[in-house]
Amino acid sequence: MRNDHIKTDLPGPKARAMIARDTEVISPSYPRDYPFVMSHGRGTEVWDVDGNRFLDFAAGIAVCATGHAHPRVVEAVQNAAGKFLHISSDYWHEEMVGLGERIARFAPMGEPAMSFLCQSGTEAVEGALKLARYVTRRPRFIGFLGGFHGRTMGSLSFTSSKYTQQLGFAPTMPGVTHVPYPNPYRPLFAGADQGQAVLDYIRLLFDRSVPATEVAAILVEPIQGEGGYLVPPEGFLAGVRSLCDEHGILLIFDEVQSGVGRTGKMFACEHWGVAPDIMTLAKGLGSGLPIGAVVAKRTLMSQWKRGAHGNTYGGNPISCAAANATIDLVAGGFAENANAVGAHFMQRLGELRKDFPCIGEVRGKGLMIGMELVEDDAARTPARKLCDALITRAWLNGLLLLPCGVSTIRFMPPLNVTTAQVDEAVGLLRGSLEEVLAAPVS
Numbered sequence: 001m002r003n004d005h006i007k008t009d010l011p012g013p014k015a016r017a018m019i020a021r022d023t024e025v026i027s028p029s030y031p032r033d034y035p036f037v038m039s040h041g042r043g044t045e046v047w048d049v050d051g052n053r054f055l056d057f058a059a060g061i062a063v064c065a066t067g068h069a070h071p072r073v074v075e076a077v078q079n080a081a082g083k084f085l086h087i088s089s090d091y092w093h094e095e096m097v098g099l100g101e102r103i104a105r106f107a108p109m110g111e112p113a114m115s116f117l118c119q120s121g122t123e124a125v126e127g128a129l130k131l132a133r134y135v136t137r138r139p140r141f142i143g144f145l146g147g148f149h150g151r152t153m154g155s156l157s158f159t160s161s162k163y164t165q166q167l168g169f170a171p172t173m174p175g176v177t178h179v180p181y182p183n184p185y186r187p188l189f190a191g192a193d194q195g196q197a198v199l200d201y202i203r204l205l206f207d208r209s210v211p212a213t214e215v216a217a218i219l220v221e222p223i224q225g226e227g228g229y230l231v232p233p234e235g236f237l238a239g240v241r242s243l244c245d246e247h248g249i250l251l252i253f254d255e256v257q258s259g260v261g262r263t264g265k266m267f268a269c270e271h272w273g274v275a276p277d278i279m280t281l282a283k284g285l286g287s288g289l290p291i292g293a294v295v296a297k298r299t300l301m302s303q304w305k306r307g308a309h310g311n312t313y314g315g316n317p318i319s320c321a322a323a324n325a326t327i328d329l330v331a332g333g334f335a336e337n338a339n340a341v342g343a344h345f346m347q348r349l350g351e352l353r354k355d356f357p358c359i360g361e362v363r364g365k366g367l368m369i370g371m372e373l374v375e376d377d378a379a380r381t382p383a384r385k386l387c388d389a390l391i392t393r394a395w396l397n398g399l400l401l402l403p404c405g406v407s408t409i410r411f412m413p414p415l416n417v418t419t420a421q422v423d424e425a426v427g428l429l430r431g432s433l434e435e436v437l438a439a440p441v442s
């Protein structure tokens with residue numbers, strides 16, 4: 001496919017040289033899909049070290065919420081860095097308290113909320129699990145198959161979007177029971193309401209093997225991310241909420257990927273009007289600066305005694321400054337943009353689907369959109385190789401994408417992406433699809 005933005009063979013000579021150095025000294029465990037070597041970025045555009053320009057519809061795995069190097073975020077970071085780089089969470093400062101206030105203002109709990117600040121999604125999940133155990137003094141948890149919550153031992157016990165994440169690391173934390181995440185496109189249960197079927201299954205577990213009185217919390221992504229960008233059926237999250245209320249179980253929403261405007265609302269759970277007791281944030285919160293947060297009802301988090309949980313870098317001023325600027329931008333219009341441009345994007349992908357039977361389904365909310373690829377059959381057989389080939393081909397044509405689930409391409413561009421950029425990306429996607437389908441995938 002001709003593309004004026006791609007000027008060298010890919011990877012280009014400088015990229016190849018960098019990758020050769022990397023191979024000697026950097027862990028091979030990172031699940032890298034194609035050899036893009038970053039030079040710099042602005043908004044939704046990124047350039048590699050050989051001067052090739054790409055549209056970034058992966059946004060650093062849904063992290064660059066405000067696009068690359070947004071001037072207001074850069075300015076906030078520079079200002080904070082000019083004052084001090086670190087003081088530790090043992091002390092107080094404006095950026096940290098200001099972030100707690102901002103999060104509390106938007107928190108979907110329906111009552112006052114508090115935050116524990118950390119550096120990543122996995123730490124936020126660890127903190128949420130610890131808080132749930134601490135306040136309930138119950139040992140067990142329910143998680144969902146296909147869920148992704150991080151890779152440290154507690155969060156890893158729930159992570160199950162690919163078996164390779166757990167392979168070689170057992171035993172993980174005991175007390176975690178997985179149940180299926182409802183997937184109407186690939187139903188596991190009989191009947192039309194997959195959400196209700198999962199709720200019934202949890203009730204069955206409570207009757208037979210997992211005493212509800214021992215369950216501290218149910219941990220669930222309001223839209224399942226790494227597991228395939230699955231949007232739950234209507235009524236499912238409300239049903240989980242009722243189940244929790246019935247049994248004194250805490251509800252933890254992992255909004256690490258879906259939060260901070262990604263779905264067109266500040267938090268994905270707001271699409272269904274269901275409030276968690278505890279919520280985890282990271283990724284988009286800092287526009288790329290490392291930050292995570294455990295957000296909980298004040299009635300819960302205030303029970304943590306001094307020293308019960310802590311860290312060195314929590315509330316780091318640079319990350320907090322980035323997060324404060326990010327929240328202001330997201331609340332000031334980027335979430336709305338995600339909603340409007342996301343609707344346009346869904347429509348464009350819907351049109352593409354009419355021309356390509358291998359696109360089985362397009363689903364999502366805002367700018368958290370999944371495109372499921374299938375073999376050309378009625379059984380909706382996942383087209384894994386096609387998915388991999390398309391992602392590589394799109395990169396060669398100047399579009400950065402990432403997969404999720406079994407054979408889903410996920411689109412998670414910056415929240416300030418324009419309709420013109422979406423149209424350009426859809427054009428690149430169409431051309432890439434034509435190319436991979438013309439050359440049979442082995």
Ligand SMILES: Cc1ncc(COP(=O)(O)O)c(C=O)c1O
Nearest residue numbers: 120121122148149150225256257
């Ligand atoms: C929903 C969810 N939770 C937690 C995590 C873990 O975040 P991190 O990679 O920052 O540890 C991720 C990362 O993809 C995620 O998508």
